[in-house]
Amino acid sequence: MDWLDKTLTKVNDLWERSLDRHIRIAVTGLSGAGKTAFITSFINQILHASTEQQLPFLEVATEGRLKAAKLELHDELHVPAFKYHQCLESLTAEPANWPASTTSISQAQLKCRYQIKSQWLSKVQEQSHLTIDIIDYPGEWLLDLPLLALSYKEWSQQCSQFLQSERRRKYTQQATDAIAQLEFHREFDEVDGSGQLSELAGEYRKALLEYRYSEGDNSIALPGRFILPGELSGAPVLDFFPIINADVLSLDWSSLEERSLLKSLERRYNYYRQQIVKPFFEEYFAKVDRQILLVDTTTVLESGYESYQDLKKTIEQLLAGFSYGRSNWLKRLFSPSIDKLMIATTKVDLIPPDQHANIESFMQKMIAQAKNDVGYEGVEVDTMAISAVTTSEPVSTEHDGEALLCVKGLDTETEESVLHYPGKIPTSSLSRNEWQHLAIDFSPFGIPQLNADEPLPYIRMDKVLQFLLGDKFS
Amino acid sequence: MSDKPVKFYSKDKEHQKAEKLLRESLAQAEQEHQLVQSEGAEDELEELPKLKGQSKKKSLLRRLFWPALSAFVVIAAGYEAIQFVSSLVQTHWLLGSVVGVIAGAVVVSGGYMLLKGWRARRRFKERQQQQKQFAALLHKNSYGQATGKLDNLSAEIDEFVDIRELKQQYQKRKQQVHNDQELIQIYSNTVLKGLDKMAIDIITKHAAEAAAMVALSPLAAADMALVAWRGSKMIEQLSHLYGCPQTALSRLEMTKKVFKNMMLAGASELAADAGVELLGKGLTATISTKAAQGIGVGLLVARMGLQTMHLCRPVVFDANSKPKLSEIRKSIYSKVAGLVKSASGADNAVDKKEQGKS
Known part of the structure; x- marks a missing residue:
């Protein structure tokens, strides 16, 4: 049995x-x-x-x-x-x-x-x-999801529009100038030229990252892995950038040779899309x-x-x-x-x-x-x-003769106990003018x-x- | 008034006047809004449009009838009683004073009962008010209003039931950051849930007892008395449990309300209950008609008990925590079925004995 x-x-x-x-x-x-x-x-x-x-x-x-x-x-x-x-x-x-x-x-x-x-x-x-x-x-x-529906050309067009704004230009001018000087139809040697390409891509990436951190703008300037590459850091798949020359963008790309610089960039973009984003x-x-x-x-x-x-x-x-x-x-x-x-x-x-x-x-x-x-x-x-x-606990106190609910925590530097009232938080979105008059301060507390x-x-x-x-x- | 187009800039007095009017109307709207909100918090949650003139306003003469009649009866009885006592005093002073003392005791105890009944009634009304307040707080995003109310409630319940352990649970679970809605939910899930469990036990006990009694009682008239007795006893215990004790006098009103609510209970609920009962009919019919009656009465008492819970619980049940009849039905069945089994077992024993004799 x-x-x-x-x-x-x-x-x-x-x-x-x-x-x-x-x-x-x-x-x-x-x-x-x-x-x-x-x-x-x-x-x-x-x-x-x-x-x-x-x-x-x-x-x-x-x-x-x-x-x-x-x-x-x-x-x-x-x-x-x-x-x-x-x-x-x-x-x-x-x-x-x-x-x-x-x-x-x-x-x-x-x-x-x-x-x-x-x-x-x-x-x-x-x-x-x-x-x-x-x-x-x-x-x-x-944020990479939209890339799946965009070809390299469409993406480049979107990027060149995005880069035109005055706010971004301040940071990216140098990198875009360098990109604009490239001859895209020229034959490109994948082995010898990759160093130059990665340098340029790195410059472009750095400029936009700088913009992103100093202006606090999280929007689509970059493919997601450019910001946080994860395990891909340094891999050639990340060495690409959009084409921003208006004259190149208006061309018909199908006549270009397979070994041209443009096709090489497109290959990398497509690889990124197909092998990184899609999986x-x-x-x-x-x-x-x-x-x-x-x-x-x-x-x-x-x-x-x-x-x-x-x-x-x-x-x-x-x-x-x-x-x-x-x-x-x-x-x-x-x-x-x-x-x-x-x-x-x-x-x-x-x-x-x-x-x-x-x-x-x-x-x-x-x-x-x-x-x-x-x-x-x-x-x-x-x-x-x-x-x-x-990191805090609520406490009520009296301020200017009125009861006020605050949070109590540790000061990040001196580690002494501190009460904090962040100000009146708005309940709905504000107009540009109201934002300027908004007095709010959330200072973080130390970890208790x-x-x-x-x-x-x-x-x-x-x-x-x-x-x-x-x-x-x- | 001219028909020509015209523009007013901010320095013009027309412009300033318009701004001023706008500000005033805004301020007024805000004030009204606040007023409505504060009123809403105080008494009623629902601000649905109501039918006018449908309120139960009776004419003055009609309203006068009952107070006038009772005043008349009380005065007449009092007058008669005084005359009776004084005539007894004339017969013999000892007889008169004894009867006088008895009459005094009647008046004092009656007055005490009335006072208690009135207080219990007031408490019941307060409880209804509390239900509304908590329901309003559950739908708002407020902070800091519930704590005091819940503490008062705990004190009220604590007078009659030992809820130390439940309160400890509540204290342990609540955080200072919880808003009113969350606090009430936690309170409902700890303290009130504990009380609900006890209440279900009480209902089960009474319903099963009533079912067994009716199943065994030989007289139909006695059945009615039994239901009334067990029912009122149960309502008394339940109301004690939730901290708004009801006496005989006020219980009448509550019983009225319980029956009214049972009548008005949502059709779906009734249908579900009926389905449950029908499902059980096959079983009950096989036991016997009398036992089936007993089960029916048991279910009625159980339903009364559940309605009393709905009326007395300070925070109304939500869809998940609502007690269901099916929880109690089982124990009623098993009680009656056990009775019938033992009875038929005894019958069989008697039959066997008789067979043995013959």
Whole structure:
């Protein structure tokens, strides 16, 4: 009866596997939005949830059904692992530091054992597993999506238009002049000439990056990997740039020789599109179930009208992937499976709690149109004001004879306790004039002493977890 | 007035006047908005247009009837009582004073009961008000208003029920950054959820008891009395649990409201309940008609209990936390089925004995 036993265990195995669940959550945001801190806190909260009961809005935890959770090595071994322990260590070290930021894709896997809620299913099997894959990638990469639909010529045209603005010219003049002097129809030796090409591409890239950081403009100046190359740093695939000579752009390129400089650039562009961008989106859209987009609204409130408009445009572009991801050409390329999207404004621990609603509504106004488009495609969208690792606590005090709610934290330099009131946060978008009169200051606090054995202090992470995971624990 | 085109620049007085009017109207609109908001927070959440003239305004003469009649009866009874006592005093002073003391006791205890009833009624009305306030806060993005209200509520409930442990849970889960909506949700999920569990236990117990009694009682008239007795007992216990205790006098009003709500309960809910009951009919019919009646009565009592929970719970249930009849139905069935089984078991035993004798 050996075979019978074997079959029985196999059947049992199959049963268990069919009831087990798997969910992939992608975390993204432009650099500086707090992705790494978010994922560290995400993992930390789940790991502590079964013993500490610190997540009142995560139903599976409050109902006592979450039995245990552990961090495991993910199945896709070619993707770098998210360094949870290092991040936690740097947060709890003396002196504490924010974990190093995301420059490439990384992944972490959590396994949760929970009790099944459904009466019928629980008769078959009492407990089940949920495997949570968390994928962390730079938001800049999402901006590459439009490239898939653009040929090299179209892209060049778009770029030359983009570079014409006065604001950008200041930074890019030198690089564009150098590019304009090139003879594109000349025969080009891939081996000898590549040094010159990469030099020029590097110059172009540097100029735009400088523009990007000094003006705070995140928009489409560059392909995403130019900003954060990840593992591609130094690879020849990144050594290309748009053609900005009007006379070359107006030519018919089909008559050009295969070995010309122009064709060489086009080849690199196409390679970038086909071998870098497309596989990323294929993997990403086809496999991810839930997406969270982190937006740093505090920084944009501190800067001016221009960067607000820039951020707004960038987020619209980021979200465009989700809205047209479900229709027309993109659907044919990849079959998207994202059904929930959370857009969270981070770092709200710098804001007194009575104003959290303000900043949430400010962000909602900023993304209203994009959110609407995504919602139209049947994706459930929610917004929230969160803080992954809280560095402050709310205190009320009296100022000019009136009660005032402030946040109390540590000064970044002197490490002494300081109360801060950031000013009145607007609830809706402002006109150019109103931006100038906006008096707001979010000075960051130092990291307080955190205990590595206790869950990290947070604001509304439990609600985020419930939105992203809640229904999978049924 | 001329028909020629004209422009007013900001230095012209027409322009200034228009600006001033605009500012005034804006300020007025804001003021009205604030007024409406503050009123909305105080009493009613819904600002739906209402039918005018449909309010229950009766004419003065009609309204006068009941107070006048009761005043008349009280005065007449009082007058008669005084005459009665004084005539007894004339017969013998001891007899008179004893009766007088008894009459005094009646008046004092009656007055006390009235006072308690009135207070309980007021408390019930306050509870309805609380429900509205919490519902309003749940839909707003406010901060700092719920804490005081929830503490008051805890104090109210604490008078009758020991909720130390539940309160600790609540304290542990809440953070200072939570806004009103989140605080109320947490309170509802900890303290009130604990109370709900106890309430369901009470309802289950009473409904099962009523079902068993009716299944066993030989008299149809007794059934009605049983339902009334068990029902009122249950309502009393439930109202105690949620911190707005109701006495016999005010309970009448509440019972009225419970029945009214049961009548008005959403069609879907009724349909679902009916479906559940129909599903069970096959089983019950096989047991016996009397047992089926018992189960029916048990379900009625259970439904009364659930409606009382809806009325007394300070934060109204959301779609997920709503208690369902099916939770209680099972225990009613098992109780009655157990009774019938043991009864038929006894019958069989008697039959066997008789067979053995013959």
